[in-house]
Amino acid sequence: MIWETLIEAAKNKAGEYIIDFAAKKKNWELITKFFTKKDKKRKIIISGSSGVxxxxxxQSLQPQLPQIAIQKRTMGTIEKEANVQGQGIIFLDTAGQSNLKIQIDEFQKTTTDDDYVGIINIVSYGYHYTSTLDIEKDIFEEDKVKNSFLEANKERELEDIRRWLPFLEYSKVKWIITLVNKADIWWKEKVDVHQYYESGEYGQTFENHFQKNYFKKEHLILPYTAIIEPFYNRPNAGLLGDTAKNNLQTYFTSELTRLIEQEKKNK
Ligand SMILES: Nc1nc2c(ncn2[C@@H]2O[C@H](COP(=O)(O)OP(=O)(O)O)[C@@H](O)[C@H]2O)c(=O)[nH]1
Ligand SMILES: [Mg+2]
Structure with a gap:
């Protein structure tokens, strides 16, 4: 129970009532909950090409952030609400063919609207799911994923960030997380994967942009697995177990919590 919340709560009739109620129930969490709802919600944009x-x-945030619940569909975006250390958070997911355009629209809003705090750009080292290619011909060579397929997808990831990084020039977001998803598939290549996103072509593209930039943003690169699942049902995946998956998810959540608390303090 935080003192500021209690003091804030005591300032008005509704607050007094809640304090009374919480005292009767011996449940001080009720006060925090009540006030978090009224507090301004922070928005986080989830970007990334389709299939990453x-x-x-x-979906995977569910066990990590127990209160994640309300889901709302608007034009092109799916909003999911969560609560991180008493702070209401809205995750904005995009779907469909034109999701890059929708993401860019959202990025543009971050220059004028200070509800937006961060961006989680999801990448997967080329292991994108796609419905337009022939699995046998275009994706696999025997049981090995074709290099040409991975390279083409990585190129798509780069094209996407090149398209939207300029829109972040005057953005009010404080941080960007590059979430390298599908670690269960690429775990064996983790050294290369890390290098690529940190200081390879992807990392360079990011760094070059922010050098020219007036507003510096914190950029984190985190490995992640949303779900453990063989790539196109091939038997050779599953190189990372449940414990590792949980550790990656816990680590992500702790970093997210840190960033959100940091942003709240600086407000
Ligand atoms: N192996 C593995 N597959 C994943 C992971 N995350 C997502 N997928 C799969 O990738 C496909 C595309 O995921 P989806 O969330 O629909 O991607 P979106 O288009 O970016 O929303 C689905 O078949 C997922 O099950 C992961 O961490 N590991
Ligand atoms: Mg989707």
Missing amino acids: GKSQFV
Whole structure:
């Protein structure tokens, strides 16, 4: 129970009532809950090409952020609400063919609207799911994923960030997380994967942009697995177990919590 919340609560009739009620119930959490609802919600944009695991990622937050609940569909975006240390958070997921355009619209809003605190850009080192290719011909060579397929998808990831990084020039968001999803698939190549996103072509693209930039943002690169699942049902995946998956998810949540608390303090 935080003192500020209690003092804030005592300021008005509704607050007094809640304090009374919480005291009767001996449940002080009720006060925090009541006031968090009234507090301004912070927005986080989930970006990334289709098939990298955006929706699955939002799904995976469920056990990590127990209060994640309300889901709302608007034009092109799916909003999911959660509570991180008493702060209401809205995750904005996008779906469909034109999701890059929708994401860019959201990025543009971050220059004028200070509800937006961060961006989680999801990538998957080329292991994108796609429905337009022939699995046998275009994706696999025997049981090995074709290099040409992975390279083409990584190129798509780069094209996407090149398209939207300029829109972040005057953005009010404080941080960007590059979430390298599907670690269960690429775990064996983790050294290369980390290098690629940190200082390879992807990392370079990011760094180059922010050098020119007036507003510096914190950029974290975190490994993640939203779900453990073989890539196109091939038997060779599953290189990372449940414990590791949980550890990656817990680590992500602790970093997210840190960023949100930091942002609240600086407000
Ligand atoms: N192996 C594995 N598959 C994943 C992971 N995350 C998502 N997927 C799969 O990738 C496909 C696309 O995921 P989805 O969330 O729909 O991607 P979106 O288009 O970005 O929303 C689905 O079949 C997911 O089950 C992951 O961490 N590991
Ligand atoms: Mg989706």
